[in-house]
Amino acid sequence: xxxxxxxxxxxxxxxxxxxxxxxxxxxxxQAYLGWLAFRRNPLAMVGLGIILALxxxxxxxxxxxxxxxxxxxxxxxxxxxDATHWFGTDELGRxxxxxxxxxxxxxxxxxxxxxxxxxxxxxVVGTAAGYFGGWFDAVxxxxxxxxLAFPRLILAxxxxxxxxxxxxxxxxxxxxxxxxxxxxxxxxxxxxxxxxDFIAAARMTxxxxxxxxxxxxxxxxxxxxxxRVTLDMAxxxxxxxxxxxxxxxxxxxxxxxxxxxASGRRFLLDQWWVATIPGLAICTVSLGFNLLGDGLRDVLDxxxx
Amino acid sequence: MTGAARRLRGMAExxxxxxxxxxxxxxxxxxxxxxxxxxxxxxxxxxxxxGIVGESGxxxxxxxxxxxxxxxxxxxxxxxxxxxxxRHRPRSFHKxxxxxxxxxxxxxxxxxxxxxxLSEPLAIHxxxxxxxxxxxxxxxxxxxxxxxxxxxxxxxGGQRQRVAIARALILEPxxxxxxxxTSSLDVSVQAExxxxxxxxxxEHGLTFVLVxxxxxxxxxxxxxxAVMNQGRIVEELSVDQLRxxxxxxxxxxxxxxxxxxxxxxxxxxxxxxx
Amino acid sequence: xxxxxxxxxVEDLRxxxxxxxxxxxxxxxxxxxxxxxxxGIVGESGxxxxxxxxxxLRLTPQPGRVTAKKLDFDGIxxxxxxxxxxxxxxxxxxAMVLQDPKFSLNPVMSVGKQIAxxxxxxxxxxAKEAERKALEMLAAVKMRDPERVYRAYPNELSGGMGQRxxxxxxxxxxxxxxxxxxxxSALDVTVQMQVLAILDDLVTQRGMGLIFVSHDLNLVASxxxxxxxxxxxxxxxQLRASELSQAQHPYTQGLLAALPxxxxxxxxxxxxxxxxxxxxxxx
Numbered sequence: 019x020x021x022x023x024x025x026x027x028x029x030x031x032x033x034x035x036x037x038x039x040x041x042x043x044x045x046x047x048q049a050y051l052g053w054l055a056f057r058r059n060p061l062a063m064v065g066l067g068i069i070l071a072l073x074x075x076x077x078x079x080x081x082x083x084x085x086x087x088x089x090x091x092x093x094x095x096x097x098x099x100d101a102t103h104w105f106g107t108d109e110l111g112r113x114x115x116x117x118x119x120x121x122x123x124x125x126x127x128x129x130x131x132x133x134x135x136x137x138x139x140x141x142v143v144g145t146a147a148g149y150f151g152g153w154f155d156a157v158x159x160x161x162x163x164x165x166l167a168f169p170r171l172i173l174a175x176x177x178x179x180x181x182x183x184x185x186x187x188x189x190x191x192x193x194x195x196x197x198x199x200x201x202x203x204x205x206x207x208x209x210x211x212x213x214x215d216f217i218a219a220a221r222m223t224x225x226x227x228x229x230x231x232x233x234x235x236x237x238x239x240x241x242x243x244x245x246r247v248t249l250d251m252a253x254x255x256x257x258x259x260x261x262x263x264x265x266x267x268x269x270x271x272x273x274x275x276x277x278x279x280a281s282g283r284r285f286l287l288d289q290w291w292v293a294t295i296p297g298l299a300i301c302t303v304s305l306g307f308n309l310l311g312d313g314l315r316d317v318l319d320x321x322x323x
Numbered sequence: 324m325t326g327a328a329r330r331l332r333g334m335a336e337x338x339x340x341x342x343x344x345x346x347x348x349x350x351x352x353x354x355x356x357x358x359x360x361x362x363x364x365x366x367x368x369x370x371x372x373x374g375i376v377g378e379s380g381x382x383x384x385x386x387x388x389x390x391x392x393x394x395x396x397x398x399x400x401x402x403x404x405x406x407x408x409x410r411h412r413p414r415s416f417h418k419x420x421x422x423x424x425x426x427x428x429x430x431x432x433x434x435x436x437x438x439x440x441l442s443e444p445l446a447i448h449x450x451x452x453x454x455x456x457x458x459x460x461x462x463x464x465x466x467x468x469x470x471x472x473x474x475x476x477x478x479x480g481g482q483r484q485r486v487a488i489a490r491a492l493i494l495e496p497x498x499x500x501x502x503x504x505t506s507s508l509d510v511s512v513q514a515e516x517x518x519x520x521x522x523x524x525x526e527h528g529l530t531f532v533l534v535x536x537x538x539x540x541x542x543x544x545x546x547x548x549a550v551m552n553q554g555r556i557v558e559e560l561s562v563d564q565l566r567x568x569x570x571x572x573x574x575x576x577x578x579x580x581x582x583x584x585x586x587x588x589x590x591x592x593x594x595x596x597x
Numbered sequence: 598x599x600x601x602x603x604x605x606x607v608e609d610l611r612x613x614x615x616x617x618x619x620x621x622x623x624x625x626x627x628x629x630x631x632x633x634x635x636x637g638i639v640g641e642s643g644x645x646x647x648x649x650x651x652x653x654l655r656l657t658p659q660p661g662r663v664t665a666k667k668l669d670f671d672g673i674x675x676x677x678x679x680x681x682x683x684x685x686x687x688x689x690x691x692a693m694v695l696q697d698p699k700f701s702l703n704p705v706m707s708v709g710k711q712i713a714x715x716x717x718x719x720x721x722x723x724a725k726e727a728e729r730k731a732l733e734m735l736a737a738v739k740m741r742d743p744e745r746v747y748r749a750y751p752n753e754l755s756g757g758m759g760q761r762x763x764x765x766x767x768x769x770x771x772x773x774x775x776x777x778x779x780x781x782s783a784l785d786v787t788v789q790m791q792v793l794a795i796l797d798d799l800v801t802q803r804g805m806g807l808i809f810v811s812h813d814l815n816l817v818a819s820x821x822x823x824x825x826x827x828x829x830x831x832x833x834x835q836l837r838a839s840e841l842s843q844a845q846h847p848y849t850q851g852l853l854a855a856l857p858x859x860x861x862x863x864x865x866x867x868x869x870x871x872x873x874x875x876x877x878x879x880x
Contacts, residue, residue: 038472044436048474215430218393219490223444224417233443237434378785379756509641509812511869514855518865536785543857543866566859581786582859584819590794 052317062313068306076122083116087273096289106291108282110271114291117273118299124274125303128189128258129251135193137247140200145235147201148208149227159205165198171257178266185274188267192257196250203246207239241318248311252304259300275300342405344369344530345390345420345498350399352385359385360397361554369497372524372531374541374562376578377551383534386551387500390532391422403498418448421491425503427483431475437461437486438471444494456493464489465519481512485519492523499524501533505540517544538582542566550575603630604774604806605653608667612648612830615660623648623661625830625877631774633804635797637817637838640827641852646810649827650776653808654691655683671773689719692767694760696779701763702751709735709747712766719770734765738795757788764792768799774806775799782811793820814841814852826852829876848875 034051038044056062075082084102094111097103105114147158165173177191211217212235220230261267262276270277275296282293343366352360360382367373377383389397392412401408403420424430431440441460445453458468464485475483484504491499504520505513521544524531533544541548542562549556550572558572570576580589612624624645629636640646652663655675668675670691678686687693695701703711712734713727722730728747735743738761751759760780767775777796781789797820799805811817817824818841826834826849834846844850854867 036473036477037469038436041436041438041472044438044472044474215424215426216432218388219422219424219430219487220432220443221393222391222417222422223490223494224412224414224447225443229443229447234432234435238432378787510814510852511641511855514857514866515868517857518868521865539857539859542859542862566862577787579859581790584815585790585793585797586819587794587797590790590797 056313056317059313059316061309062316065306065309065311065313068302069310072122072126072303072306075119076126079119079123083113083119085113085116087112087117087120088271096285096292098289099291105295106289108278108292109285112271112273114278114295117278118275118295121273121275121278121296121299124185124268124272125255125258128185128192129254131189132193132196132254133247133251135189136197136200137243139193140197141204141236141239141243143197144201144204144206145208145231145239148205149212149231149235151212155205158201162198162201165195166202168195170195171260174257174261175264175266178261183266183269185268185272188258188261191261192254196254199250200243200246203242204239207242208235211235211238245311245315245318248307248314251307251311255300255304255307342369343367343402344371344404345532346400346402347386347390348400350386350389350397350401352382352389352394352397354396359554360389362399363549363551363554363556364399365549365556365559367530367532370528370530371547372533372545374545374548375532375534375551376536376538376541376548378536378578380553381551382554383536383551384502387422387502387532387534391420391500392416393422414448417444418494419496420498420500421494421496422500422502423484423487423491423504426507427480427487428475428507430487431483433475436472436474437466437478437489440486440490441493444490448494450494460489460493463492463523465515479512480508481515484508484512484516488516488519488523492527495527496529498530498532501531501535503535504533506535506537513540520544538565538579550578603632604671605631605808606667606669607653608665610649610652610665610668611663612645612652612657613662613664615662622830624652627827627830627832629825629832629835631806631808633800633806634823635800635807635809635821637809637811637821637824638827639811639814639817639824639852641812643829644827645830646812646827647778650693650778650808650810653776654687654693656687656693685719688715688767688772689770690772691774691776692770692772694763694767694775694777694780696782702759704751706750707747708749708751708754708762712747712762712769715766716769730769731765734769735762737768738762738765739791740765757784757792760784760788760792761795764795768805771803772805774808776808776810778810779812780809781816782813789816814856831877833875846875847872 032043033047035043035047038047089112091111094103094107096109097107099106103113103115105118108114108117143158143162147155173195174188174191177194178187181187181190217230217234220234258267259274259276259279262274263280265277265280268274268277270281278296279293282296285292346366348364350360350363351358363382363386365373375383375386385394388394390401392408395410403416408416438457441457442453445456450456457471461468461471466482466485466489470478470482470486475486478486501520505516508516517540520531523529531544533541535541542565545562547559547561548565550558550560550570552574558570558575560570560575564570565579568579570579580586607630608628610624610627611622614621614623627645627649638646638649648657648661651657653668653675655663657663663676665676670686673682673686675683675686702708709728709731712731713724716722716727716730717724720727732743732747735746740746740758740761746754746758746762754762760783764780775796781792784792796807800807809817809821818838821838824836824838824841825832826844826846828848834844834849836844841849841853844853848869851867851869855869857866
């Protein structure tokens with residue numbers, strides 16, 4: 019056995035120790051077991067690969083992109099994909115590859131902002147409604163129902179129309195329409211957890227409602243929420259692209275993928291690449307999030323453990 | 324011995340002579356459409372071990388949960404060490420009264436290590452020296468320090484129940500409410516847990532209220548017992564009376580007979596079905 | 598046991614599961630026979646007692662593998678029988694009752710319909726006849742109002758009634774052998790007695806064979822004719838139920854001593870000290 023594999027054995031043994039010496043070791047050990055289970059699912063690994071690639075592309079955009087995403091050169095209009103312009107150029111002579119690369123940042127920003135707003139709101143509203151019950155639950159859930167009653171894209175459209183177009187407003191509009199399902203999931207989970215003996219045991223030790231909600235209920239809701247968020251990412255990206263397509267999201271000349279499709283659709287028959295390439299990018303990333311979400315569900319779902 | 328042992332350890336002021344540690348009077352518990360407990364009353368002396376037996380639906384666990392403050396839908400009076408209890412229990416109640424649940428698979432949070440389970444009560448009550456207290460209580464319930472950072476799914480049923488007992492003990496309570504603490508365990512593990520509970524009671528001068536359907540467990544663990552049927556305490560008797568096969572009530576006699584094993588003639592004589 | 602050939606002969610039965618952590622041997626070479634009598638299989642969780650019962654009906658869950666030198670039921674080799682023969686045998690000639698009736702009954706079909714359905718499938722009788730028989734069997738398991746139970750849905754029955762309904766379904770086809778896996782563990786003691794009395798009658802009056810799988814040593818001792826004590830996938834001791842108190846194997850003795858008893862108070866219960874030697878070879 020080589021020296022490298024011996025050290026590998028070392029940290030693996032530490033992670034898988036049946037008698038961890040600290041909380042951190044115990045938690046990391048569990049995470050490592052989860053990773054081992056996740057790794058066995060090839061499709062999930064593909065999804066993870068896509069998302070990691072997206073992250074890398076977004077982070078390294080200035081170095082990866084050969085040209086500026088907004089620099090116009092009308093002499094290079096609508097060039098077919100070739101060695102210099104891998105994905106061709108658009109109607110203003112901009113390099114589509116560079117625009118896709120920079121567009122990854124916009125897509126990731128939208129996704130990240132939506133998740134940062136939606137997941138905590140859904141989690142807090144849902145767990146609180148489920149745990150306290152009574153009129154509190156009734157009020158929160160009726161509010162949730164009101165939001166759920168509108169078709170998502172229509173509601174987002176209305177918000178953007180009222181707030182004015184732009185990425186920030188698109189994010190707010192998507193977030194406003196995306197939280198209710200999370201609240202529903204968190205509430206449903208909480209209802210099953212609420213009557214568990216370990217919650218009664220926590221109450222017996224004198225734990226208050228805040229401590230029980232944050233320390234006992236939320237960690238158990240979190241995994242199904244993470245899975246749902248990951249699976250929803252695809253939808254969020256598509257709505258964001260849809261708003262961009264309708265001219266209500268990112269504004270020109272920003273290289274947002276949806277807006278790119280919108281401007282490219284006029285040339286779809288003769289210069290297919292202008293609209294198709296950003297479409298493929300959206301497809302790939304959505305697929306990546308979906309595969310990742312499916313894999314995470316298998317690992318995180320507490321019902322399967 | 325029990326009261327004296329605790330006083331020596333300086334754990335809490337002694338009760339006045341003759342005052343029960345735990346007393347319930349005219350206890351009623353109502354759920355939406357069920358009157359689960361209909362006027363139950365009993366008193367448990369300091370250091371005593373008191374059993375409540377009955378079949379499913381008799382209301383025995385409901386009584387225990389009402390005493391524990393886990394069920395707000397009760398009326399009547401509950402006093403702990405002379406103090407009248409309301410719907411919401413003060414922090415001092417939880418230091419005095421703790422509970423062990425039936426299902427060791429359900430009573431431990433699946434994502435919390437043993438260490439977290441044991442340190443949380445200490446944090447809530449602002450008790451110092453957590454490190455030593457956790458090590459000590461783990462030793463006391465027969466689990467070494469090796470178990471401290473394990474998750475519940477890495478433990479056997481018996482080990483989990485030991486952790487649950489450790490959680491109850493770490494606040495140094497005077498009263499332990501035990502809700503079928505061994506009914507989901509194998510016979511050999513049950514013996515270990517019952518021995519552990521008996522030892523802890525002797526060492527800490529604990530008062531036990533044990534709810535179970537198993538008459539043999541009550542006979543082994545308790546001094547006195549109440550027999551419940553359809554929300555009422557039908558009879559209160561000493562374990563000696565039970566052993567001598569001298570219950571006054573027909574229901575208790577039937578229960579006792581059925582607990583002794585299968586008996587063709589007894590089965591025939593049982594009251595009608597449904 | 599009657600002097601005739603036993604109903605069921607099991608020789609060197611093994612049940613193995615291929616898992617990620619390696620081969621798990623749930624049952625490791627178990628041999629016994631069952632005549633028209635009550636045979637108890639006792640053991641703690643993980644002893645292989647339930648898997649033994651399931652293997653007889655070839656109901657071992659995937660990816661389990663069952664092997665045996667002999668698994669012979671009334672002249673039929675259960676290991677070689679094809680799936681059609683097994684379907685015929687299951688429910689009709691060998692029936693099984695599980696611990697929780699809630700999981701065995703279909704929640705969206707009335708209890709009586711399910712019982713009648715079972716009779717029609719196995720007994721080849723018409724709808725009218727099946728209904729008449731279902732009512733008759735519900736009365737036989739001492740339901741006070743068979744008509745009401747017939748129309749009731751499983752969630753409307755108490756645990757004891759559900760279990761008796763299951764027994765009525767299983768016994769209407771007059772099986773030769775009944776495998777009951779912890780049939781009374783979820784029931785109150787008095788209901789348990791009543792259910793056992795029904796099973797007892799069936800064995801003594803109809804000459805059915807009964808395999809009674811349970812963790813409750815006392816119950817098995819008082820109810821069964823013979824007891825097989827299982828430990829870690831093997832039968833460590835076979836004896837007459839009436840002679841359980843004279844058990845020879847330290848495991849059986851240890852289990853008995855670990856039980857608290859109303860009639861025999863002890864200061865401290867004996868704790869079972871497991872001896873690796875009990876595992877036998879190939880553990």
